[in-house]
Amino acid sequence: xxxxxxxxxVQNVSKVFxxxxxxxxxxxxxxxxxxxxxxxxxxxxxTTLLRVIAGLERQTRGTVFIEGRDVSAFPVSRRKVGIxxxxxALFPNLTARENIAYGLKRxxxxxxxxxxxxxxxxxxxGLGGMGRKHPAQLSGGQQQRVALARAIAVAPDLxxxxxxxSALDAKVRQKLRGEIRQLxxxxxxxxxxxxxxxxxxxxxxxxxxxxxxxxxxxxxxxHEIYDKPASPFVANFIGTMNFIEGATKIDNGLYGIGNTRxxxxxxxxxxxxxxxxxxxxAIRPEDILLQGDPAAPxxxxxxxxxxxxxxSLFRIDLCLPNATHGAxxxxxxxxTHAVRHLAITPDTNLPVYLPVxxxxxxxxxxxxxxx
Amino acid sequence: xxxxxxxxxxxxxTFTVATNLDREQWIKRLLIVLxxxxxxxxxxxxxxxxxxxxxxxxxxxxxxLAHFITYFKTPALSQALFNSLFVSxxxxxxxxGLGFPWAYALTRTRMPAKGFFKAVxxxxxxxxxxxxxxxxxxxxxxxxxxxxGFFGALPGMDIHVYGSVGxxxxxxxxxFPQAVLILSIALTMTDARLYEAAESLGAGRVRSxxxxxxxxxxxxxxxx
Ligand SMILES: Nc1ncnc2c1ncn2[C@@H]1O[C@H](COP(=O)(O)OP(=O)(O)OP(=O)(O)O)[C@@H](O)[C@H]1O
Ligand SMILES: [Mg+2]
Numbered sequence: 001x002x003x004x005x006x007x008x009x010v011q012n013v014s015k016v017f018x019x020x021x022x023x024x025x026x027x028x029x030x031x032x033x034x035x036x037x038x039x040x041x042x043x044x045x046x047t048t049l050l051r052v053i054a055g056l057e058r059q060t061r062g063t064v065f066i067e068g069r070d071v072s073a074f075p076v077s078r079r080k081v082g083i084x085x086x087x088x089a090l091f092p093n094l095t096a097r098e099n100i101a102y103g104l105k106r107x108x109x110x111x112x113x114x115x116x117x118x119x120x121x122x123x124x125x126g127l128g129g130m131g132r133k134h135p136a137q138l139s140g141g142q143q144q145r146v147a148l149a150r151a152i153a154v155a156p157d158l159x160x161x162x163x164x165x166s167a168l169d170a171k172v173r174q175k176l177r178g179e180i181r182q183l184x185x186x187x188x189x190x191x192x193x194x195x196x197x198x199x200x201x202x203x204x205x206x207x208x209x210x211x212x213x214x215x216x217x218x219x220x221x222x223h224e225i226y227d228k229p230a231s232p233f234v235a236n237f238i239g240t241m242n243f244i245e246g247a248t249k250i251d252n253g254l255y256g257i258g259n260t261r262x263x264x265x266x267x268x269x270x271x272x273x274x275x276x277x278x279x280x281x282a283i284r285p286e287d288i289l290l291q292g293d294p295a296a297p298x299x300x301x302x303x304x305x306x307x308x309x310x311x312s313l314f315r316i317d318l319c320l321p322n323a324t325h326g327a328x329x330x331x332x333x334x335x336t337h338a339v340r341h342l343a344i345t346p347d348t349n350l351p352v353y354l355p356v357x358x359x360x361x362x363x364x365x366x367x368x369x370x371x
Numbered sequence: 372x373x374x375x376x377x378x379x380x381x382x383x384x385t386f387t388v389a390t391n392l393d394r395e396q397w398i399k400r401l402l403i404v405l406x407x408x409x410x411x412x413x414x415x416x417x418x419x420x421x422x423x424x425x426x427x428x429x430x431x432x433x434x435x436l437a438h439f440i441t442y443f444k445t446p447a448l449s450q451a452l453f454n455s456l457f458v459s460x461x462x463x464x465x466x467x468g469l470g471f472p473w474a475y476a477l478t479r480t481r482m483p484a485k486g487f488f489k490a491v492x493x494x495x496x497x498x499x500x501x502x503x504x505x506x507x508x509x510x511x512x513x514x515x516x517x518x519x520g521f522f523g524a525l526p527g528m529d530i531h532v533y534g535s536v537g538x539x540x541x542x543x544x545x546x547f548p549q550a551v552l553i554l555s556i557a558l559t560m561t562d563a564r565l566y567e568a569a570e571s572l573g574a575g576r577v578r579s580x581x582x583x584x585x586x587x588x589x590x591x592x593x594x595x
Contacts, residue, residue, distance in 0.1 A: 056567050076571045083571045089564035093586035102582070103572030154572060 004031035006068075007190045008053065008158060013062030015048050015214075022048045024214045026062070030207075033188045035181065037195055037205035041237065045214040046194040047086065047162055053192065054160050055079045066158070079158070082151030082189075086162040088143050090135040096122070096146045097131035103154035121149040124183065141172040148180065152187065159184065161193040165200065177204055198238045202226065210234050232362050235282055242288070242330045244281040249273050255281060255361070263297040265356040278364045285315065287358035288332035290342060290350060298354040304346050305329060307339075314339045318352055458535055462542040469543070470550030471588070477551070478558040492551040495544050503541050507532055511540075554588055561587040 008030040015023040022045045030036050038046045051057035053064060055076040064072050071079055090099050097118050104114045122128050125145035135143055144164060151159060164180070165173045181204050184191045195201050201208045202222045210217040210225060210233075218230040229235035232243060247257045252271045255262045262281065273279065292299070306317040316339075318330045332352065334344070344350065428434045443449045470492075476482050477489055495503065510517050511532035520527035530536055561583060569579040 054571065056571075076567070077573050081571060083568065085564050085568060087564075089562060089568040091565060091568070091582060091586075093589070094582070102569070102574070106573045106578075150568075150572070 004033060006030070007032040007034075007066065008192075009065040009068075010049075010053065011063045011065065013049070013052055013059045013064065015045070015052060015057065016060045022214050023052070023059070026211075026214075026216050028209055028216065028219050030190050030192065032190055033185075035184055035191045035193070035204060035206045037193050037201035037208045038211060039195055039198060039201040039208050039238070040211035040217075042196060044211045046196070046211060049211070050160050050162055050192065050194050053158075054081050054083055056083075080156050081158045081160055082154060082156030084144075084147045084151050084159075084161045084164045086194075087167055088135075088147040090143055090146055090150070092135050094134070095131060096127065096133055096135070096138065096142075099135070099146055100131075100149045100153050102150060117153070121153055125149045126179070140168050141176060144168065144176060148183075152183070152189070156189065159189045159191040161191065163194055163196070166195070166197070173200075180204070202238070210237065212237075229282075229360070232280060232282065235360070240285055240331070241282050242285060244283075244330075247279050247281050249275050249277045249279055249361075251275060255279065257281075260300065262354065262359065263356045264359045264361060273361075273363055280362045280364060282360040282362060283330070283354055283358055285331045285333040286313075287355060288318075288330060288334075289353040289355065290316075290332065290334055290338065290344070292351075292353040294351070296353055297356055298359070299351050300354070302330070302350060302352045304344060304348045304350070307344070307346055309336075312336055314344075316344065320352075454535060458538050458542065461539050462546060465539065465543045466546040466550040467554075470547055470554055474551050474554035474558055475584075478555050489551075493548050496548045500545070503544050507537055507540060511537070557588040558584065 006029045010029070011027050013023055013026045014021065026049060028036075038049060040046050048057060052059045055064075055071065055074055055078075059072065063070055066079060076083075091102065094102070100118050100121050101114055104117060109117075118131065119128075122131050125148055127142060127145050127149070130138065130142060135146065138146065144167075148164070161180075165176055168176065177200060180193075193200075193204065202225075205222060207219065207221055208225050209219050212231075212233050218225055218234045220228075220230075225234065225238055229238065229241070232241070235241040235243075244257060247255045247262070250256050250261070253264055255264060264281070300320055302318040302320050304316055305319040308315040308317075310333075313333050313335050316332045316334055318332055320328065320330065330352070342350070425438050426433060426435060428437075473488070473492055477485055477492075482488070509515055511530050512518065513529075515532070516522075518527050518529045518532075532540070565583045566579055569583055574582065
């Protein structure tokens with residue numbers, strides 16, 4: 001995506017409501033045609049950020065650039081954005097057709113052209129023949145499609161979606177996810193979608209912005225966010241993560257918990273931490289291996305404390321008797337066929353391997369090292 | 372063991388909830404029935420009585436629509452019907468025409484002293500009904516303050532308050548508070564996102580007024 005020109009740039013944007021700081025120093029940029037997802041827990045400022053970009057809310061500090069131009073003073077009508085609001089905001093007194101045509105009226109096209117365009121849009125979102133219905137006569141998913149068609153009808157350069165799928169049930173959501181993504185790619189519209197559903201962000205977006213209490217916690221591809229979460233917050237918010245607390249840095253690439261030594265390669269900036277520094281180590285459940293070369297590093301003895309069947313895999317709680325500090329238990333996700341092959345049952349004693357390149361190091365609170 | 376006791380404790384709770392709901396349902400139905408009965412007694416029965424009376428003559432014989440035909444053939448009487456319709460139509464137009472800008476100013480502007488203006492709009496509700504009449508007579512009556520031009524200080528102006536004009540003024544005064552109340556509620560209940568949606572689609576203030584504000588108020592119309 002780096003080869004494409006930047007379409008949107010948000011620079012150091014802050015938003016303060018009275019005493020409350022909703023956004024603090026947010027900076028990011030979006031290339032033309034890129035699909036960016038804003039992800040974060042409820043109340044972290046996602047909608048506020050989207051509204052600042054749309055021009056529905058004026059930032060307290062910072063600048064929003066569209067195609068290099070400072071649009072901070074522009075109202076929403078001059079920013080060429082299409083918006084799908086949280087819970088749609090369709091005009092209840094207008095039919096689906098009239099809703100979609102709403103933004104086309106001012107462009108002064110002849111009525112027949114508008115009608116043809118609306119028909120095209122209705123087909124595009126899979127609502128052919130539903131145009132005469134009012135929003136109250138449509139299902140949630142159909143209303144969502146009308147809202148989407150209405151937003152793209154005006155041929156916006158930037159599409160802003162605020163949790164467009166949150167009101168729908170899992171099946172419909174799954175379907176629309178793919179449809180929105182396809183549509184976005186076909187039309188090549190730069191898109192920013194707010195969500196608090198990590199799966200939605202991971203599957204749809206080219207890039208994810210994770211927001212924590214009004215600050216940008218991480219900006220990266222879904223892969224980077226999942227594989228190299230920048231902080232324990234991000235690690236915990238997206239997927240699940242085992243945290244091994246109470247570890248100490250011994251040397252670059254070498255950490256100790258009690259009398260256990262763990263090797264870590266490809267450190268994420270932790271080489272800047274001084275020896276003796278307290279850290280938290282982290283590993284994803286699916287990265288923990290239950291079989292391997294006996295001579296491999298980071299081999300620990302464990303006991304199976306519990307097993308949970310999940311169909312294609314098992315979640316296995318592992319007790320680490322050797323680790324005297326905190327490390328207590330780890331949760332591993334192991335493919336069912338491996339569990340069968342290794343004949344793992346509760347209370348089995350077995351070796352576990354923590355691959356050197358899958359462990360992450362986080363400095364404990366108070367130690368200021370950005371990764 | 373503990374789970375079993377917990378379950379036992381839970382069950383009576385669930386039953387209470389169910390009966391509470393049932394009771395609520397019953398009270399609701401009972402109230403609806405009572406309201407219907409009340410409306411029957413005070414509205415439907417008298418009207419029915421009236422209708423029955425209208426098709427029989429003094430001696431109790433059925434005469435069909437004869438009374439109605441006489442009614443419409445008597446100019447003075449049919450004129451009365453027309454007057455009633457005229458007065459109520461004009462009253463509605465004025466009450467809504469004045470009430471809408473008032474409600475709009477109260478809910479959608481940053482006008483100062485909103486509390487005061489709201490109280491002013493509500494005043495006719497609290498004043499005794501006779502007060503309207505007396506005030507109108509004192510101002511516009513044959514010897515009224517305005518009719519006589521402030522005791523001759525100014526040229527007088529007679530608006531012929533003893534007639535439809537007076538009735539309409541009084542009715543507008545009387546219905547204005549309701550109009551303001553109903554329209555304010557409609558105006559405050561409109562979803563702010565609809566305005567934002569309209570704005571993002573390029574609608575100006577005038578268009579969003581006609582496509583968002585007015586339709587929202589239209590739902591308040593039947594209450595008039
Ligand atoms: N107009 C406002 N005035 C005061 N505070 C506001 C305003 N709008 C938002 N906030 C506050 O800013 C914070 C962020 O709100 P925002 O709506 O951006 O959250 P969000 O991340 O979209 O949450 P959700 O996932 O629940 O929609 C919240 O704590 C909210 O209370
Ligand atoms: Mg939100």
